[in-house]
Amino acid sequence: DGNEADYYHSRGYAKRKQGLFLEAIEDYTVAIRKDPSHFKAYFNRGFSYDKIGEFDRAIDDYTHAVRLDGSSAYAYYNRGISYDRKGEFLKAIENFTAAANLEPANADFFHNRGFSNRKLGRYRAAAEDYTRALEINPRHFKAYYNRAFARDKLEEYEEAVFDYTQAIRLDPHNANAHHNRGSALEKLNRNEEALADFARAIELDPTNASSYNSRGLVHDKLGALDRAVEDFTRAIEIEPGNAVYSHNRGYCYRNMGDYTRAVADYSAAIEVNPWSAAAFNNRGFARRKLGQYQLAVADYTRSLELLPDNVKTLNNRAYSCAKLGEYDKAIDDYTRVIQLDARNAHAHHNRGISYDKLGQFKEAVEDFTRAIDLDPTNANLLFNRGSALDSLGHFDSAIADYTRALELDTMAAQQSKERM
Numbered sequence: 001d002g003n004e005a006d007y008y009h010s011r012g013y014a015k016r017k018q019g020l021f022l023e024a025i026e027d028y029t030v031a032i033r034k035d036p037s038h039f040k041a042y043f044n045r046g047f048s049y050d051k052i053g054e055f056d057r058a059i060d061d062y063t064h065a066v067r068l069d070g071s072s073a074y075a076y077y078n079r080g081i082s083y084d085r086k087g088e089f090l091k092a093i094e095n096f097t098a099a100a101n102l103e104p105a106n107a108d109f110f111h112n113r114g115f116s117n118r119k120l121g122r123y124r125a126a127a128e129d130y131t132r133a134l135e136i137n138p139r140h141f142k143a144y145y146n147r148a149f150a151r152d153k154l155e156e157y158e159e160a161v162f163d164y165t166q167a168i169r170l171d172p173h174n175a176n177a178h179h180n181r182g183s184a185l186e187k188l189n190r191n192e193e194a195l196a197d198f199a200r201a202i203e204l205d206p207t208n209a210s211s212y213n214s215r216g217l218v219h220d221k222l223g224a225l226d227r228a229v230e231d232f233t234r235a236i237e238i239e240p241g242n243a244v245y246s247h248n249r250g251y252c253y254r255n256m257g258d259y260t261r262a263v264a265d266y267s268a269a270i271e272v273n274p275w276s277a278a279a280f281n282n283r284g285f286a287r288r289k290l291g292q293y294q295l296a297v298a299d300y301t302r303s304l305e306l307l308p309d310n311v312k313t314l315n316n317r318a319y320s321c322a323k324l325g326e327y328d329k330a331i332d333d334y335t336r337v338i339q340l341d342a343r344n345a346h347a348h349h350n351r352g353i354s355y356d357k358l359g360q361f362k363e364a365v366e367d368f369t370r371a372i373d374l375d376p377t378n379a380n381l382l383f384n385r386g387s388a389l390d391s392l393g394h395f396d397s398a399i400a401d402y403t404r405a406l407e408l409d410t411m412a413a414q415q416s417k418e419r420m
Contacts, residue, residue, distance in 0.1 A: 005035035013044055020047040039068045043075060050078070055086040071181040073102035077109055084116050091288055094115040109138035114146060123150040146178055154182050160184040175205035179214065186218055195216050209238035213245050220252050223394045228252045243272035247279050254286055262286040277307035281316070288320050296320040311337050315347060320353075327354040346373035356388050379408040 012027030028045035032037050044059030062079035065072065080095030096113035103109065114129030130147035133140050148163030164181035168174065182197030198215035201208060216231030234250035239245060251264030264391035266283035269276060284299030300317035304310060318333030334351035337344055352367030375381060386401030 005031040005038050005041065007031075008034065009038060009041045009044070012041070012048075016044060018049055019418055021051045024048045028085045030131055039065055039072070042068065043072075043078070046082070050082045050085065053085075055082045059086070071102065071105065073109070073412075076102070076222065080112060080116075084112070084119070085403070087181070089116040089120050105157050106135040107140050107143065111140065111143050111146070114143070117331040118146065118153075123153045126150040127154065139170060141167055141174075142406060144170065145174075145180075146279070148180065148184070152180070152187075157184045157187045162190070163330055173204055175201045175208060178204065179208070179211050181212060182211075182218075186214070186221075190224055191218050207238060209235040209245065212238070213248060214267070216252070218249060220255065225252055225256050229256075231353070241272055242271040243276065243279070246272070247276070247282070250279075250286070251282060254282065254289075256291075259286040259289045263290070266333060275306060276305045277310070277313075279308065281310070284313075284316060284320070288316065288323075291319040293323045297324070301403055309336070311341055311344065314340075315344075315350075318347075318350060322350070322354055323358070325357075327357050330354045331358075342393040344377070345371045345381075348374070349378075349384070352384060356384070356391075359391075361391045365392065377408055378414070379405040382408065 008027045008031035012031065015021075015027065016024040017298055025045055025048045028041045028048065031041040032045070035041070042061045042065040042397065046065065049051060049058035049061060050054070056390045059082050062082065066076040066079070067382070069075065076095045077099035080099065081091045083089070083095060083101045084092035091102040093113055093116045096109055098118065100106065100109040100113065110129045112134040114133065115124040117123075127147050127150040130150065131142040134147070136144070144163045144167040147162045147402040148167065151157075151160040151163060153260050161181055161184045164177050164184065167177045168181065171177065173246035178197045179380045182194040182201065185194040185197060186192075195215060195218055198211050198218065201211040202215070205211070212231045212305060213234040216228045216235065219225070219228035219231060229249060229252050234246055235245040236242065237250065246265045248268040252260045253259070253262040253265060260344035263283055263286045266279050266286065269279045270283065273279065280299045280303035284296040284303060287293075287299060288296040297317055297320045300313050300320065302314050304317070306312070314337045316338070318330040321333065322330040328379065331351055331354045334347045337347040338351070343349070347368045348371035352364045352371065355361070355364035355367060365385055365388045366386060368381055370383045372378070372385065383399045386398045386405065389395075389398035389401060
């Protein structure tokens with residue numbers, strides 16, 4: 001039976017190498033039936049089960065293998081891989097640790113433990129594991145690459161750039177390493193270097209929409225809006241259903257003042273992802289700029305349903321309501337802004353304007369006064385308070401505000417002239 005078990009095991013192993021995992025499993029099963037203590041049959045059947053996504057069965061087989069030979073580091077290691085692929089990262093870490101204790105000179109054991117730590121968001125522990133792997137094998141590409149990823153998450157961008165650079169030296173044609181180094185460089189505001197990395201990533205993989213999108217974001221940041229639009233457009237051509245790319249191009253069109261195209265892109269993004277508060281908010285902004293205040297209010301309202309109490313969105317909806325003459329609704333929104341941010345001079349000022357429009361001059365004066373306390377050199381605030389005081393018949397106070405507003409305007413004009 002022992003010889004027969006070896007025969008079935010060997011045939012199963014040959015089939016496994018051909019990628020015939022189901023047939024391999026049948027042979028390993030026969031080998032185990034003939035020799036229940038056949039370590040290799042359990043081990044390799046576990047490997048085959050893992051390859052077809054049967055992780056529980058793989059784990060069971062590796063567990064049998066461990067019982068038969070507790071000194072096998074790879075039995076623990078492979079069981080760790082199956083636990084990791086199943087999403088049980090803590091158990092994966094336990095197994096990678098057991099493997100590393102048995103063979104502390106194996107870089108892969110530390111690397112994979114780092115990968116499971118990374119998936120748990122334990123980036124510091126992950127970085128330490130990748131460092132241990134690199135101490136053992138200084139040419140371990142994945143350890144440099146993944147340590148860079150962990151360092152980026154830890155906001156250690158200089159260190160991340162260093163690691164991606166080492167990874168690129170080991171594999172100069174790896175598009176992802178160039179892309180990720182570009183992202184880290186952008187976070188350091190080393191924008192020209194970032195553009196070069198994204199360009200190299202695109203050269204190596206022209207079908208990677210993410211690299212076009214990332215380069216577009218840097219172009220947008222640098223004010224090269226036409227180039228940004230070109231990159232976002234290419235990203236959309238590669239991945240037509242990607243809401244992020246449509247949203248980013250919409251934002252770029254918005255910055256160019258092309259609000260009609262911005263609305264179209266935001267609408268495309270919303271069609272794909274109708275739960276994006278930012279997309280509704282930004283479409284509302286573009287519609288507001290187009291004078292489509294009713295539609296803008298609808299978008300801001302939906303955005304606030306998805307992300308309540310967003311100060312900017314409340315401010316913008318209030319402004320649009322005021323433009324529609326719905327001053328009571330505007331006052332409600334500005335009041336909520338002030339509840340959230342008592343020092344928001346903009347909200348006090350604009351609520352004051354809405355009160356003024358409703359003829360509630362006393363309330364308007366109170367808001368303008370609070371805004372002036374927060375922003376004492378704003379000539380518009382003084383002018384508007386002067387107007388409200390005038391309406392109340394407080395002429396001396398109104399004249400004083402108009403005079404001060406004129407002084408501030410004159411000073412601002414002079415300073416601007418001197419700068420020119």
